[in-house]
Every structure is written in C-alpha cells, then in structure tokens.
Amino acid sequence: KAGVTQTPRYLIKTRGQQVTLSCSPISGHRSVSWYQQTPGQGLQFLFEYFSETQRNKGNFPGRFSGRQFSNSRSEMNVSTLELGDSALYLCASSLGHAGLSSYEQYFGPGTRLTVT
Amino acid sequence: GNSVTQMEGPVTLSEEAFLTINCTYTATGYPSLFWYVQYPGEGLQLLLKATKADDKGSNKGFEATYRKETTSFHLEKGSVQVSDSAVYFCALSSRGGGATNKLIFGTGTLLAVQP
Numbered sequence: 001k002a003g004v005t006q007t008p009r010y011l012i013k014t015r016g017q018q019v020t021l022s023c024s025p026i027s028g029h030r031s032v033s034w035y036q037q038t039p040g041q042g043l044q045f046l047f048e049y050f051s052e053t054q055r056n057k058g059n060f061p062g063r064f065s066g067r068q069f070s071n072s073r074s075e076m077n078v079s080t081l082e083l084g085d086s087a088l089y090l091c092a093s094s095l096g097h098a099g100l101s102s103y104e105q106y107f108g109p110g111t112r113l114t115v116t
Numbered sequence: 117g118n119s120v121t122q123m124e125g126p127v128t129l130s131e132e133a134f135l136t137i138n139c140t141y142t143a144t145g146y147p148s149l150f151w152y153v154q155y156p157g158e159g160l161q162l163l164l165k166a167t168k169a170d171d172k173g174s175n176k177g178f179e180a181t182y183r184k185e186t187t188s189f190h191l192e193k194g195s196v197q198v199s200d201s202a203v204y205f206c207a208l209s210s211r212g213g214g215a216t217n218k219l220i221f222g223t224g225t226l227l228a229v230q231p
Binding site (some may be wrong): 004031033035042043045048055056058090092094103104105106107108109110 | 148152158159160161162165205209217218219220221222223224
C-alpha cells in the first residue's frame with residue numbers, strides 16, 4: 001500500500017507570494033493533519049481534517065488555511081509569505097478521528113519551503 | 117495545557133550501548149503516547165505506541181512503558197546500532213474532551229551512534 005505522498009518536495013518562494021502544498025493520504029484514510037517543523041519551534045500542529053471538515057486548528061495566523069477534498073486529499077495554503085514561514089511542512093494521515101479505533105498517524109516525507 | 121518534555125540531546129553512544137531517552141508528559145484525561153523517529157531528510161515514522169497505563173509499546177528492539185504514576189514514557193533499547201542514529205520524538209494525543217488526532221510533540225532528541 002502506498003504511503004502518504006506530498007507535493008512538491010521542495011519549494012522556493014519570495015516574501016509576499018502565496019503557496020499551495022498538496023497531500024495525498026494512504027488509501028482508505030479519511031483524516032489528514034498538517035504540521036510545521038522548524039529548528040526554533042519544533043513540530044507544531046496546523047490543522048486537522050476529517051471527511052472534508054476541519055476538526056481542529058492550531059495557533060497560526062489566518063494566512064495559513066487548508067481544505068480537504070471528497071477523495072480525502074488535502075491542500076494547505078499560505079498567503080503573503082514571510083521569512084519565518086520557511087519550514088518543513090508535514091502531512092499525516094490516519095483511518096479516522098480519535099473517536100474511532102484507529103488513530104495512528106502516518107507521515108509523509110514533507111515539503112521543504114524556503115522563503116527568500 | 118498538554119505538553120511533552122524530552123531530555124536534551126545530542127545523545128552520543130557507542131555501538132551496542134544501552135539507550136534511554138527520557139520523556140515526561142502533562143495531560144488532562146487519558147492520553148495515548150507515541151515515539152516517532154526521523155531520519156535525515158525524511159518525515160516521521162511511528163516507532164511505537166501505548167494507549168493506556170502500564171501498556172508497553174515495542175518495535176525493532178525499542179521499548180517504552182506508559183507510567184501514569186510518574187507521567188513518563190521513556191524510550192529504551194538494549195543494544196543500539198549505527199543505523200539507529202536519528203532524531204527521536206515523544207508525542208501525545210489526548211482523547212479527552214472531543215475527537216481529535218492532534219499530536220503534541222516534544223522537542224526531539226538527536227541520537228548519534230558511533231561504530
């Protein structure tokens with residue numbers, strides 16, 4: 001079974017631009033979560049989607065947004081990029097939300113975003 | 117709020133040495149606990165998990181026991197190999213108060229194993 005895939009793997013953007021990152025979960029998984037990883041702040045939760053609905057949101061400004069499609073694929077968007085948005089963005093998928101029996105999360109390889 | 121505290125790294129060991137990476141947590145309710153490993157240039161891989169007190173998670177020679185009385189989930193391995201060199205993250209997922217998969221991570225511990 002194919003794992004979580006994220007595209008693109010690497011991105012270089014300029015301050016003020018916007019960017020869209022994509023995540024395809026493991027087949028059959030309905031929950032997708034996004035995390036930001038930086039050397040200074042570590043791993044921080046961005047948002048979580050289940051069946052196209054945002055279930056939870058982390059403490060990030062409104063420039064960060066996301067969505068999930070009917071096939072469970074998810075995208076996140078960052079508008080008006082700042083230098084501090086440079087990070088590894090990780091997507092994780094699981095079978096369902098914590099109310100169901102399976103909630104182990106499986107991570108993709110990440111998208112490395114560099115803002116110049 | 118919920119949080120995870122890990123021992124500071126880097127941890128440098130010789131091959132076949134015993135490994136312990138300490139992890140303690142603060143959480144309401146009854147969290148599930150996880151160890152993830154990240155190899156250079158890669159995403160996170162689930163190493164092991166425990167979902168209730170006294171559960172022992174194990175995988176690839178690594179073990180961790182969910183200790184509610186000490187709010188700890190220390191990672192151990194009896195004999196490390198050079199291939200175990202990576203960053204290890206302790207994490208919790210709180211199931212109390214609603215349905216969420218949100219993981220709260222520790223800061224990570226870099227393990228370097230020398231031949």
